[in-house]
Amino acid sequence: MDKPKFVYVTYIRTTPEKLWRALVDPEFTRQYWCDTVQECEWKVGAAWGIVIPGGRVINSGQVLEIDPPRKLVLTWRKELDPEMRAEGHSRMTYEIEQLPHSVKLTVTHESDMPGSKLIQAVSQGWPLVLASLKSLLETGSSLEETRHWPKEFCLTEKQ
Amino acid sequence: MDKPKFVYVTYIRTTPEKLWQALVDPEFTRQYWCDTVQECEWKVGAAWRIMIPDGRVADSGKVLELDPPRKLVLSWRNEFRPELNAEGYSRLTYEIEQMPHSLKLTVTHESDQPGSKLIEAVSQGWPMILASLKSLLETGSPLEETRHWPKEFCATQKQ
Numbered sequence: 001m002d003k004p005k006f007v008y009v010t011y012i013r014t015t016p017e018k019l020w021r022a023l024v025d026p027e028f029t030r031q032y033w034c035d036t037v038q039e040c041e042w043k044v045g046a047a048w049g050i051v052i053p054g055g056r057v058i059n060s061g062q063v064l065e066i067d068p069p070r071k072l073v074l075t076w077r078k079e080l081d082p083e084m085r086a087e088g089h090s091r092m093t094y095e096i097e098q099l100p101h102s103v104k105l106t107v108t109h110e111s112d113m114p115g116s117k118l119i120q121a122v123s124q125g126w127p128l129v130l131a132s133l134k135s136l137l138e139t140g141s142s143l144e145e146t147r148h149w150p151k152e153f154c155l156t157e158k159q
Numbered sequence: 160m161d162k163p164k165f166v167y168v169t170y171i172r173t174t175p176e177k178l179w180q181a182l183v184d185p186e187f188t189r190q191y192w193c194d195t196v197q198e199c200e201w202k203v204g205a206a207w208r209i210m211i212p213d214g215r216v217a218d219s220g221k222v223l224e225l226d227p228p229r230k231l232v233l234s235w236r237n238e239f240r241p242e243l244n245a246e247g248y249s250r251l252t253y254e255i256e257q258m259p260h261s262l263k264l265t266v267t268h269e270s271d272q273p274g275s276k277l278i279e280a281v282s283q284g285w286p287m288i289l290a291s292l293k294s295l296l297e298t299g300s301p302l303e304e305t306r307h308w309p310k311e312f313c314a315t316q317k318q
Contacts (some may be wrong), residue, residue, distance in 0.1 A: 008286075011286065011291070013294055099304060100304060101302060127168040127170065131169050131170035135172060135293075143260065
């Protein structure tokens with residue numbers, strides 16, 4: 001594939017507003033995204049980063065589009081692994097659609113780099129993070145494997 | 160792509176036995192799989208069918224591999240859309256892996272038919288069915304969109 005792309009769709013029994021909040025608010029991301037927070041002013045052009053406990057930035061980029069609670073587009077470069085960092089910025093899109101009784105979330109993570117190792121890595125991580133997000137919103141509890149950094153299963157996430 | 164393949168991974172807070180039961184038992188599939196049931200003796204070589212409420216067969220095939228509660232492989236042909244039926248048999252695999260606190264479910268649906276419209280169709284349906292299965296096992300309720308056939312969102316499932 002010339003332009004590697006990972007697309008993941010899930011459906012969550014929640015509201016678009018609650019889902020949006022869970023995607024950006026540290027109080028939520030800590031629970032389902034391996035105790036990380038995002039630093040961002042959440043407006044077009046703003047710098048964006050994912051920070052792990054201890055303060056290191058593991059992913060960085062900027063906000064390209066923001067239309068709460070429907071769409072968010074970020075550039076995303078991995079900072080920890082030199083090979084992935086050298087790939088430069090990928091593009092990550094959240095799209096949120098209201099259905100009659102649930103919300104459809106589409107996550108698209110793509111790169112211009114053929115054979116992108118970054119896309120390969122995030123393809124492993126997204127299903128676990130998004131499953132945990134769904135559990136958190138529907139049951140009040142995230143999946144235990146995603147509550148801490150760098151536990152074994154967060155490491156396989158490579159984010 | 161010469162050999163179209165759809166792969167979907169999710170994580171569910173349940174036991175392998177409960178997940179297996181939900182995948183095969185009519186009492187469960189009616190709730191999250193649009194009021195369908197599977198007719199099957201659940202042994203290698205057994206005929207397998209998905210039945211929709213009006214008595215029509217939606218899909219048919221046979222059991223290729225069966226290792227409860229870890230793995231199930233079925234051949235799968237669509238029966239009620241002529242252009243999909245003409246493609247013949249696809250292959251569906253469920254793999255269930257135990258994690259420390261949850262289960263990893265990998266669904267692989269593949270075809271030897273280049274440009275398979277069957278794989279295109281099931282790629283739309285699986286995320287909704289599997290999201291509803293996860294909601295059912297974790298909250299006791301499936302997603303409302305998947306309780307009936309052929310409500311609007313089950314129709315887009317094209318199964």
